[in-house]
Amino acid sequence: MFDALEERMKKSVVALRSELATIRTGRANAALLDQVTVSYYGSEVPFNQVGNISVPEPRILMITPWEKSIIGDIEKAILKSDLGLNPTSDGEVVRIMLPELTEDRRKELVKKARTIGEKARVSIRNIRRDANDEVKKQAKDDNLPEDESKRLQDRIQKITDKYIAEVDQVIEHKEQDILTV
Structure with a gap:
């Protein structure tokens, strides 16, 4: 279960990176x-x-x-x-x-990068919600003990936090790239 969860979240980060690659910085790419x-x-x-x-x-x-x-x-x-x-x-x-980027254009590109990053965060949170729903369903159907259900949900949250932090790091790096003159 956790391997599939991490795999889906990794795909969200990979999609974020490929979408951010299409945003122009000062260098040709x-x-x-x-x-x-x-x-x-x-x-x-x-x-x-x-x-x-x-x-x-x-x-x-x-x-x-x-x-x-x-x-x-x-x-x-x-x-x-x-x-x-x-x-x-x-x-x-x-x-x-590629013309030099103006300060206003750089700010627009940073906003665009943040919007793309927020989409990735939402995607990861949706994956977390699906996993938590699965655990709750399993708890109800299989009479999973409440403490075991809580432990599984805590682990799901830790994995989510890890990938949200990775998204934040990717966005921060892209912002620095864009704002570097």
Whole structure:
């Protein structure tokens, strides 16, 4: 029971980390384009399936498509995304210059990171609620002693506290990344 509980909570933290990777800091990061898809032969596919994404300089992302014919589609997809980036192309590769973040934009990104963190906390608390409901059901159905039920719920709470603290640590690290000029 506790292994499955921890596994579900770990997945919440992993999902948090991958979602936070899409938030832009001052440095270029290929994960920035993870949520953006490009139209490729009638299907919407992630960038990593149509080309190579590299970071040649700290503030430049470079996409080298496997087929030169989709460069226009790549540019359109980036412009359509809510990342606020302007791609440039030389016919061979697409370059994305990441502009310096303003103080206001940094504060917005910190708020967004905190919102994402709160979603992760809620997810972990929901997992805790499900586990506690299962223990209560087990106590009622199997005549589990009340002190054993309480001990199980305390252990569930300790596991929850551990993962909530991990979420807080991840969010704090991301905030420092965003606010570092």
